Amino acid sequence: MSQEPSYLEHTSSLQRRGILSWLLTTDHKRIALMYMWALMFWFTAAVFLGLTMRTELMKAGETLFGAETYNALFTLHGVIMVFLFIIPGIPAIFGNFFIPIQIGAKDVFFPRLNLLTWYLYILGGILAIVSLFVKGLPDTGWTFYVPFSIKTEREISLALIAVFILGMSSMLTGLNFITTIHRLRRREMGWFQIPLFTWSVYASSWVQLLATPIIAMTLLIVVFERFFGAGLFDPSRGGDPLLYQHLFWMYSHPAVYIMILPGMGIISEIFPVFSRKSIFGYKAIVAASMAIAVVGSLVWAHHMFVSGMSDTAILVFSLLTYLVAIPSAVKVFSWVSTMYRGSVQMSPPLLFGLCFVYLFSIGGLTGLVLGSAGTNVHVHDTQFVVAHFHFVMFGGAGFAFFGGLHYWWPKMFGRMYSFKRAYAGIFMLTAGFMLHYMPMFVLGMQGMPRRYYDYLPVYEPGNFLAGIGAYIMAAGIMVIFINLIISLKKGEQAPANPWGGVTLEWQIQSPPTVHNFTADPEIGEYPYDFTRLNKNREKEK
Amino acid sequence: MGTAAVSDSQGSRFGMWLFLYSEIMLFGALFILYAAYFLKYQSGFAAGGSELDLTLGTANTLILLTSSFAVASSLAAVQKGSMKLSGAFLLSAIVLGMVFLGIKYFEWSHKISAGIYPGSAAFKAADPAGHGRIIFYNLYFTMTGIHAVHVTIGLIVLMITFAFTASGRISRDNHALLENAGLYWHLVDILWIFIFPMLYLIA
Amino acid sequence: MGDVVKNIDNAFIYIIGISVVLLTGITFTMIFFTVKYRRSKNPEPADIRGNWKLELVWTIIPLLIALSMFYVGWNSYLGLRNVPKGAMEIDVLAMQFSWLFKYPGGRESANLLVVPEGKAVKLTVTSDDVIHSLYIPSFRVKIDAVKGMKTYAWFQAARAGNYDIFCAEYCGLDHSKMSAILRIVKMDEYRRWLEKKN
Numbered sequence: 001m002s003q004e005p006s007y008l009e010h011t012s013s014l015q016r017r018g019i020l021s022w023l024l025t026t027d028h029k030r031i032a033l034m035y036m037w038a039l040m041f042w043f044t045a046a047v048f049l050g051l052t053m054r055t056e057l058m059k060a061g062e063t064l065f066g067a068e069t070y071n072a073l074f075t076l077h078g079v080i081m082v083f084l085f086i087i088p089g090i091p092a093i094f095g096n097f098f099i100p101i102q103i104g105a106k107d108v109f110f111p112r113l114n115l116l117t118w119y120l121y122i123l124g125g126i127l128a129i130v131s132l133f134v135k136g137l138p139d140t141g142w143t144f145y146v147p148f149s150i151k152t153e154r155e156i157s158l159a160l161i162a163v164f165i166l167g168m169s170s171m172l173t174g175l176n177f178i179t180t181i182h183r184l185r186r187r188e189m190g191w192f193q194i195p196l197f198t199w200s201v202y203a204s205s206w207v208q209l210l211a212t213p214i215i216a217m218t219l220l221i222v223v224f225e226r227f228f229g230a231g232l233f234d235p236s237r238g239g240d241p242l243l244y245q246h247l248f249w250m251y252s253h254p255a256v257y258i259m260i261l262p263g264m265g266i267i268s269e270i271f272p273v274f275s276r277k278s279i280f281g282y283k284a285i286v287a288a289s290m291a292i293a294v295v296g297s298l299v300w301a302h303h304m305f306v307s308g309m310s311d312t313a314i315l316v317f318s319l320l321t322y323l324v325a326i327p328s329a330v331k332v333f334s335w336v337s338t339m340y341r342g343s344v345q346m347s348p349p350l351l352f353g354l355c356f357v358y359l360f361s362i363g364g365l366t367g368l369v370l371g372s373a374g375t376n377v378h379v380h381d382t383q384f385v386v387a388h389f390h391f392v393m394f395g396g397a398g399f400a401f402f403g404g405l406h407y408w409w410p411k412m413f414g415r416m417y418s419f420k421r422a423y424a425g426i427f428m429l430t431a432g433f434m435l436h437y438m439p440m441f442v443l444g445m446q447g448m449p450r451r452y453y454d455y456l457p458v459y460e461p462g463n464f465l466a467g468i469g470a471y472i473m474a475a476g477i478m479v480i481f482i483n484l485i486i487s488l489k490k491g492e493q494a495p496a497n498p499w500g501g502v503t504l505e506w507q508i509q510s511p512p513t514v515h516n517f518t519a520d521p522e523i524g525e526y527p528y529d530f531t532r533l534n535k536n537r538e539k540e541k
Numbered sequence: 542m543g544t545a546a547v548s549d550s551q552g553s554r555f556g557m558w559l560f561l562y563s564e565i566m567l568f569g570a571l572f573i574l575y576a577a578y579f580l581k582y583q584s585g586f587a588a589g590g591s592e593l594d595l596t597l598g599t600a601n602t603l604i605l606l607t608s609s610f611a612v613a614s615s616l617a618a619v620q621k622g623s624m625k626l627s628g629a630f631l632l633s634a635i636v637l638g639m640v641f642l643g644i645k646y647f648e649w650s651h652k653i654s655a656g657i658y659p660g661s662a663a664f665k666a667a668d669p670a671g672h673g674r675i676i677f678y679n680l681y682f683t684m685t686g687i688h689a690v691h692v693t694i695g696l697i698v699l700m701i702t703f704a705f706t707a708s709g710r711i712s713r714d715n716h717a718l719l720e721n722a723g724l725y726w727h728l729v730d731i732l733w734i735f736i737f738p739m740l741y742l743i744a
Numbered sequence: 745m746g747d748v749v750k751n752i753d754n755a756f757i758y759i760i761g762i763s764v765v766l767l768t769g770i771t772f773t774m775i776f777f778t779v780k781y782r783r784s785k786n787p788e789p790a791d792i793r794g795n796w797k798l799e800l801v802w803t804i805i806p807l808l809i810a811l812s813m814f815y816v817g818w819n820s821y822l823g824l825r826n827v828p829k830g831a832m833e834i835d836v837l838a839m840q841f842s843w844l845f846k847y848p849g850g851r852e853s854a855n856l857l858v859v860p861e862g863k864a865v866k867l868t869v870t871s872d873d874v875i876h877s878l879y880i881p882s883f884r885v886k887i888d889a890v891k892g893m894k895t896y897a898w899f900q901a902a903r904a905g906n907y908d909i910f911c912a913e914y915c916g917l918d919h920s921k922m923s924a925i926l927r928i929v930k931m932d933e934y935r936r937w938l939e940k941k942n
């Protein structure tokens with residue numbers, strides 16, 4: 001196959017050059033890369049904030065800074081990681097880049113809307129930065145609980161508006177994807193021929209579309225409260241702060257599925273390719289994605305078991321929480337079974353996949369501890385919860401993000417990275433991760449609450465270990481990033497299909513041309529049919 | 542190639558519907574709040590509701606309904622190819638929408654001059670017995686305010702559409718924009734049909 | 745410690761125990777497959793796309809396990825909610841950033857909760873400003889303090905000694921300094937303490 005000019009060189013139909021050919025592009029692939037650089041910036045910033053907190057926590061007592069700084073740090077760290085990194089992350093980068101390709105389309109359905117969402121994302125980020133310099137650093141935590149968020153004198157309104165805009169950006173992205181998948185799919189591709197990554201982003205896009213407006217309105221009301229003193233959530237004026245929590249979690253719990261579903265999609269792509277074998281239980285995984293999207297929208301109040309909510313509500317929400325665990329378990333079993341009698345090739349993406357399964361399982365299983373009412377009361381709002389959500393959001397969605405980066409990097413940039421450095425990075429990241437977050441489960445069981453910059457001396461050993469782990473982890477992340485960046489300059493040319501994948505993105509050249517396909521792609525009966533590929537390989541021998 | 546066109550009118554209508562779902566969820570959050578507080582403060586809500594001007598509220602409901610009907614007629618006219626008629630219908634829909642906002646403005650300023658608005662001195666001084674009425678008015682201002690923002694956006698969209706009909710960019714074979722603008726305007730109308738009884742008819 | 749604490753700890757052991765077994769199983773299977781079916785040993789993959797019987801089994805068994813966990817957890821939770829008759833009642837007022845305890849006779853104390861050994865104690869909790877959360881790790885008790893709302897928790901003051909009380913819901917600047925001591929003392933010492941003037 002002769003190499004045609006790729007989307008990286010070709011300056012699209014508008015013939016713009018230089019930076020404008022990026023800033024005004026409507027090419028889904030270029031927009032994906034613009035998202036990628038912006039996201040990397042925010043992620044790195046938030047890692048530094050996290051590391052600063054961990055350093056303060058390494059010794060009991062006030063060491064580097066006091067409560068004021070610490071409170072601002074966890075607020076910023078949380079807001080950035082949640083709203084600027086992990087929620088938009090996988091859909092905005094890999095969804096944008098690969099959904100159109102996986103369904104055989106030239107672009108998303110609303111290309112200009114797609115560019116608009118990027119600008120909204122940037123605007124949200126800028127507002128978040130501006131909010132730091134107005135009236136002192138925001139100090140509410142990413143949850144913005146009332147009445148504290150109404151009463152605090154820090155500048156919260158701007159931060160809330162930033163989150164509002166970011167929500168709009170990711171909601172419109174979801175809208176775009178749903179329309180794209182419905183309208184631009186090749187006629188030959190039926191619903192059960194869609195690759196699992198696209199399926200899972202599809203499921204999470206629906207959640208995004210329907211849940212985001214709820215938090216948008218809720219945060220808007222908090223802004224009204226601050227400006228006009230409307231009193232809708234203020235108990236001293238008849239408002240009910242619990243209603244805020246309900247509305248907040250009605251979005252923010254589904255949001256954790258918005259984070260994890262696309263990640264699960266990536267993992268569902270990685271396991272078959274590196275086992276050269278079909279995914280185990282394709283339909284079960286599709287069904288599980290949809291089940292997670294639906295049932296996951298009904299469990300929000302499990303964040304409120306000690307809030308003073310009625311015991312009946314606790315009974316119902318605890319039960320539903322256990323039900324939503326099942327589809328995730330099904331997926332884990334399917335991934336592992338995909339390797340059974342496969343032809344397994346170790347590689348950085350697969351290693352990320354294996355680490356994902358391990359870490360995500362820990363995150364999910366400790367979620368069972370939190371879902372049960374009796375045990376929840378003890379560990380709610382302690383370090384146990386902090387460990388749990390880092391396991392699912394970072395060990396789960398974050399590792400899937402990195403796995404996807406390594407899986408699709410050769411396709412996106414046409415370059416191979418060094419495996420050796422990648423393995424070293426993954427090893428450090430995972431080992432550091434365990435050392436960082438495992439002690440926090442113990443700290444939580446011992447009773448150390450979260451959002452504490454200072455603590456009793458009994459909690460010192462755990463916090464010290466966690467600090468060491470965090471540094472190892474951050475070093476691992478650095479190795480991973482440096483390795484990828486070096487590959488852009490020095491990496492070997494990547495072939496069209498370096499891993500032997502069968503979804504459509506592997507049928508086109510690396511990096512793809514502007515309109516993705518130069519010839520009609522072949523769409524198989526079944527999206528993970530490796531038999532033909534394997535036969536071809538035999539013939540070649 | 543076997544793909545659908547990058548942009549077809551069916552697809553943009555599909556996207557519009559998705560957007561309307563999200564708008565409904567946006568107001569859904571307000572309706573949840575309303576329901577929860579209504580259960581808690583029934584008498585306060587009745588007291589607050591009885592102070593609203595039912596005549597103006599009803600008038601506004603009829604105005605918005607008529608306006609919605611005018612947009613539908615405008616679309617029907619385009620489909621028959623009579624652009625003049627379509628433009629006239631559209632224009633009357635816009636005028637009616639503005640009348641709606643005018644009446645809303647009148648109602649609001651009336652209340653505000655009577656010292657009834659979020660964070661007013663009278664509200665701040667109220668004792669717990671008056672909380673229900675205060676919550677009612679806070680919801681009243683939030684709901685009608687956010688609805689009015691939607692009316693304004695709808696009006697802007699209708700005006701752009703009107704300009705396009707006048708300049709001929711909307712025609713018998715190419716009226717997706719009018720269709721989508723109409724959908725949005727119907728949504729604004731339907732939301733009001735929900736809001737109206739919640740605020741004006743509970744007394 | 746009382747039965748409540750024991751039940752909750754058993755629920756912890758039950759859920760975490762099963763979780764460790766599951767995690768070990770998953771991890772070892774995964775590693776085993778990675779090694780056993782590595783490409784150099786197994787160049788020809790089989791073409792297996794699923795097995796609905798197996799899939800049904802691994803849906804239903806986890807479901808049963810999950811339901812049993814739910815049941816165990818819920819049972820242990822009931823212990824936290826059912827206050828025994830004759831429990832002594834203490835009102836708790838949380839504020840930025842301290843705890844105020846009000847005893848039946850009118851005595852009040854700040855950041856120190858004194859109760860007699862062997863008694864069941866019911867705490868009725870509310871807040872003066874933002875949301876706080878009363879947390880006594882040793883008794884597995886936690887309940888939010890919300891302005892305009894009364895919530896409750898109870899514990900069996902089993903053994904004399906000092907225990908920590910924390911604020912678990914983030915409440916502002918000195919959230920991490922908002923702690924108190926729970927002091928369980930002998931009955932007569934409690935009486936003497938109660939009589940001391942405020």
Ligand code: HEM
Pocket residue numbers: 047050051053054074075077078079081082085086140141142143386390393394398450451452453470473474
């Ligand atoms: C090197 C990486 C990281 C480090 C060192 C780190 C460290 C921390 C620390 C120390 C806290 C505060 C705990 C407390 O006092 O309550 C925290 C909170 C949090 N982290 Fe991370 N974290 C890292 C990565 C991540 C990632 C990747 C995510 C999400 C994808 C994330 C999401 C959060 C959230 C949402 C909070 C809660 C903030 C709040 O309480 O409002 N973190 N992290």
Ligand SMILES: [Cu+2]
Pocket residue numbers: 839840841875876877911912913914915919922
């Ligand atoms: Cu507190």
